[in-house]
Amino acid sequence: MALNNLSNREHYGRLKPVERQLMGKVRFSITMSLDGFVAGPDQSKENPLGVGGMALHEWLFELEAWRKSHGERGGVVNPSTPVVEELESGYGAVVMGRNMFGPIRGPWEDESWRGWWGGNPPYHTPVFVLTHHERGAAEMEGETTFHFVTDGIESALARAQRAAGHRDVLIAGGASVTRQFLRAGLIDEFRLSLVPILLGGGERLLDNLRGSTSLEQVEVIEAPGVTHLKYRCNA
Amino acid sequence: MALNNLSNREHYGRLKPVERQLMGKVRFSITMSLDGFVAGPDQSKENPLGVGGMALHEWLFELEAWRKSHGERGGVVNPSTPVVEELESGYGAVVMGRNMFGPIRGPWEDESWRGWWGGNPPYHTPVFVLTHHERGAAEMEGETTFHFVTDGIESALARAQRAAGHRDVLIAGGASVTRQFLRAGLIDEFRLSLVPILLGGGERLLDNLRGSTSLEQVEVIEAPGVTHLKYRCNA
Numbered sequence: 001m002a003l004n005n006l007s008n009r010e011h012y013g014r015l016k017p018v019e020r021q022l023m024g025k026v027r028f029s030i031t032m033s034l035d036g037f038v039a040g041p042d043q044s045k046e047n048p049l050g051v052g053g054m055a056l057h058e059w060l061f062e063l064e065a066w067r068k069s070h071g072e073r074g075g076v077v078n079p080s081t082p083v084v085e086e087l088e089s090g091y092g093a094v095v096m097g098r099n100m101f102g103p104i105r106g107p108w109e110d111e112s113w114r115g116w117w118g119g120n121p122p123y124h125t126p127v128f129v130l131t132h133h134e135r136g137a138a139e140m141e142g143e144t145t146f147h148f149v150t151d152g153i154e155s156a157l158a159r160a161q162r163a164a165g166h167r168d169v170l171i172a173g174g175a176s177v178t179r180q181f182l183r184a185g186l187i188d189e190f191r192l193s194l195v196p197i198l199l200g201g202g203e204r205l206l207d208n209l210r211g212s213t214s215l216e217q218v219e220v221i222e223a224p225g226v227t228h229l230k231y232r233c234n235a
Numbered sequence: 236m237a238l239n240n241l242s243n244r245e246h247y248g249r250l251k252p253v254e255r256q257l258m259g260k261v262r263f264s265i266t267m268s269l270d271g272f273v274a275g276p277d278q279s280k281e282n283p284l285g286v287g288g289m290a291l292h293e294w295l296f297e298l299e300a301w302r303k304s305h306g307e308r309g310g311v312v313n314p315s316t317p318v319v320e321e322l323e324s325g326y327g328a329v330v331m332g333r334n335m336f337g338p339i340r341g342p343w344e345d346e347s348w349r350g351w352w353g354g355n356p357p358y359h360t361p362v363f364v365l366t367h368h369e370r371g372a373a374e375m376e377g378e379t380t381f382h383f384v385t386d387g388i389e390s391a392l393a394r395a396q397r398a399a400g401h402r403d404v405l406i407a408g409g410a411s412v413t414r415q416f417l418r419a420g421l422i423d424e425f426r427l428s429l430v431p432i433l434l435g436g437g438e439r440l441l442d443n444l445r446g447s448t449s450l451e452q453v454e455v456i457e458a459p460g461v462t463h464l465k466y467r468c469n470a
Contacts, residue, residue: 033443036271038313196452200445206270210435217431220462
């Protein structure tokens with residue numbers, strides 16, 4: 001494909017309006033504490049969300065919609081349910097950072113680590129993992145395939161968009177990769193699920209982003225223990 | 236009054252339950268950017284809200300309810316209107332920091348500075364200004380009187396609560412004083428008006444507050460260009 005060597009912005013810029021309309025959105029969805037953290041302080045292998053960070057996702061873990069897609073039974077239905085259903089549908093490819101894929105740093109010692117999610121990860125699409133170290137693709141059950149991309153976020157996004165076709169590309173995290181996409185102006189839309197806890201430290205999502213995008217508030221959903229806010233970028 | 240020498244917490248601890256029920260709430264209301272700032276970077280006398288900070292209050296300045304209480308005509312009515320009406324009613328005393336009262340630092344050279352608000356400030360109750368430097372009270376038109384308190388937030392709050400009676404005490408700001416009240420566990424309820432802008436720097440409200448209070452989300456109002464979130468403290 002002749003557009004292969006172009007950055008995503010250049011690629012997008014050369015598309016005809018009708019082609020742009022056929023492309024899905026680039027979006028992410030993340031839970032944030034009221035004081036702005038998406039993970040607590042002192043993240044570790046034992047504590048991947050940092051101290052206190054698990055409390056961020058209590059609203060999610062209790063939902064039937066989430067439990068079902070992760071092979072668990074029970075759970076509740078409430079105004080957060082459509083938020084999770086929307087998050088888990090409509091995308092055709094995923095991009096994530098290496099820290100989201102696993103705790104291993106530096107070169108891959110071998111290819112035995114295949115993500116946190118067991119043999120059948122909940123993505124069911126191609127997943128493009130950003131890394132500085134080459135590695136062969138890992139085909140999983142349920143149509144998830146992990147591809148490892150070593151030439152940066154714009155290249156990963158271009159590959160994901162080709163894989164997704166008219167469907168959305170989901171930026172799955174973590175915070176650092178998501179922030180890179182925001183800073184580069186590559187996000188179309190995002191959801192913040194704002195939880196009334198004060199973590200006091202940890203990883204900030206919205207750090208140093210002045211001027212990177214303009215935002216339009218497009219939806220607010222009040223749910224038990226969380227408010228879901230949706231914003232359109234470059235409005 | 237025998238309770239005059241007690242801290243506010245001690246004072247409150249000695250009240251009978253029926254007396255506590257008769258007291259109003261201690262509350263504040265503040266506008267925050269999506270990245271957590273209540274003022275932009277580089278605050279100055281010319282730019283009291285810092286670079287970009289005026290954009291925080293666009294939702295407010297266009298409201299008829301706000302314009303009316305500040306002697307201006309015109310403006311719109313929208314879902315933000317009851318938020319402003321609630322903010323501007325039901326309180327019987329105000330506490331504010333010195334930076335909110337004016338730009339002067341250090342000892343008062345004279346008593347000519349009487350606030351940003353002209354001869355008839357929009358408070359219409361006693362206002363207790365926290366300062367390290369003694370100064371006589373300033374009686375204004377419209378029943379606003381500025382009292383200057385030099386012995387700390389708990390003393391200012393005790394005086395404000397006595398003045399307010401069964402009505403609320405409003406902590407008017409700025410961010411530093413409001414954060415001190417939060418950190419000391421003295422706030423009953425607060426409203427954050429969250430605006431979809433990224434200031435990228437400036438003054439954070441919710442900084443270093445881990446463990447200072449637990450929060451319960453009690454109300455969410457979606458309005459044009461802003462989401463109003465209300466939380467109860469020590470829930």
